[in-house]
Amino acid sequence: MQIKTLHLKNPLILAPLAGYTDLPFRLLCRRFGAALCYTEMISCHGLVYNKKNTLQLTPTVPDDRPLALQLFGADPDMMGEAAAIVSSMNIDIIDINMGCPVRKVVKKGAGAALMKDQNLAAAIIRRVCKKTSLPVTVKIRTGWSHESIVAPEFAIMAEDCGASGIAVHGRTWTQGFGGTVDLQTIIKVKDSVSIPVIGNGDITTYQEAYAFLEMSGCDGVMIGRGALGNPWVFTADGTPTTLAKRMEGLALNLQLIQKYSNPDKILAKIKNHAGRYFKGIAGGSSIRKQIYTVSTFEALKELTQSF
Numbered sequence: 369m370q371i372k373t374l375h376l377k378n379p380l381i382l383a384p385l386a387g388y389t390d391l392p393f394r395l396l397c398r399r400f401g402a403a404l405c406y407t408e409m410i411s412c413h414g415l416v417y418n419k420k421n422t423l424q425l426t427p428t429v430p431d432d433r434p435l436a437l438q439l440f441g442a443d444p445d446m447m448g449e450a451a452a453i454v455s456s457m458n459i460d461i462i463d464i465n466m467g468c469p470v471r472k473v474v475k476k477g478a479g480a481a482l483m484k485d486q487n488l489a490a491a492i493i494r495r496v497c498k499k500t501s502l503p504v505t506v507k508i509r510t511g512w513s514h515e516s517i518v519a520p521e522f523a524i525m526a527e528d529c530g531a532s533g534i535a536v537h538g539r540t541w542t543q544g545f546g547g548t549v550d551l552q553t554i555i556k557v558k559d560s561v562s563i564p565v566i567g568n569g570d571i572t573t574y575q576e577a578y579a580f581l582e583m584s585g586c587d588g589v590m591i592g593r594g595a596l597g598n599p600w601v602f603t604a605d606g607t608p609t610t611l612a613k614r615m616e617g618l619a620l621n622l623q624l625i626q627k628y629s630n631p632d633k634i635l636a637k638i639k640n641h642a643g644r645y646f647k648g649i650a651g652g653s654s655i656r657k658q659i660y661t662v663s664t665f666e667a668l669k670e671l672t673q674s675f
């Protein structure tokens with residue numbers, strides 16, 4: 369798969385997930401095969417105003433490539449300025465979030481709200497493209513609601529404005545994360561543009577990912593929730609069924625967290641990641657309960673080693 373000048377080693381992509389796709393998790397998914405990873409959405413205002421909480425979302429290392437940094441915002445000038453700022457970072461793609469359903473984001477006209485205002489969306493894409501020489505991609509939903517499925521025409525607009533790729537989550541804003549993924553609209557998006565299209569939604573195994581690529585004709589497939597506690601989703605062998613093998617994945621995850629973050633500061637987040645490794649395994653719920661009782665990262669490591 370090729371996005372402008374960027375060649376990807378395979379079509380499997382880690383989706384942006386706020387609160388999850390930080391540096392350690394991206395590195396983990398890469399070790400298991402993800403060809404491209406996205407940062408979580410990053411506020412253009414936070415970048416322009418140098419906000420500490422926003423800057424904490426930007427660290428990367430040479431092994432964390434190729435990397436797409438996702439921006440969100442509703443003001444073309446601010447988005448352009450943010451694009452200029454991140455263009456000097458070690459990243460490969462700037463992605464624009466036009467699909468986030470979260471109320472606090474859409475209330476400000478950003479995320480999925482932009483699917484209701486194609487003129488503003490077009491101005492944002494044009495401005496971002498003008499301010500960077502990196503490839504720009506846009507992540508959208510199928511539309512705002514069932515009555516306004518606009519993804520194919522929206523994708524044509526994005527291509528006309530200079531986007532080098534489109535990622536489409538096959539749901540509307542009103543669907544949130546419920547209902548089923550609309551494969552037909554994803555296919556229409558693919559048929560409408562000549563830039564690469566990345567399909568997204570509900571993929572939980574490597575085999576499903578390749579079946580989806582076959583069915584949809586998409587160039588890439590983006591996996592989000594299916595990768596949580598399950599980096600094996602990027603491997604043909606899939607999620608191991610033994611506790612020992614699951615532990616190997618978790619141990620690597622914890623090792624990367626320890627190397628690249630301050631684990632005791634984000635213990636709740638780490639316990640959330642750790643608990644997910646025991647889904648569908650005998651005794652999994654008791655293990656999860658024990659994980660939630662620990663109060664330090666060292667104790668968590670000792671506990672998981674004891675399994």
Ligand SMILES: Cc1cc2nc3c(=O)[nH]c(=O)nc-3n(C[C@H](O)[C@H](O)[C@H](O)COP(=O)(O)O)c2cc1C
Binds near residue numbers: 568
């Ligand atoms: C916890 C969570 C956080 C997310 N954060 C983002 C985000 O920051 N940017 C974005 O474009 N999409 C975000 N999404 C949407 C995902 O990227 C993806 O489109 C969606 O989860 C569907 O794919 P999946 O079924 O493979 O998870 C988020 C989804 C979840 C569940």
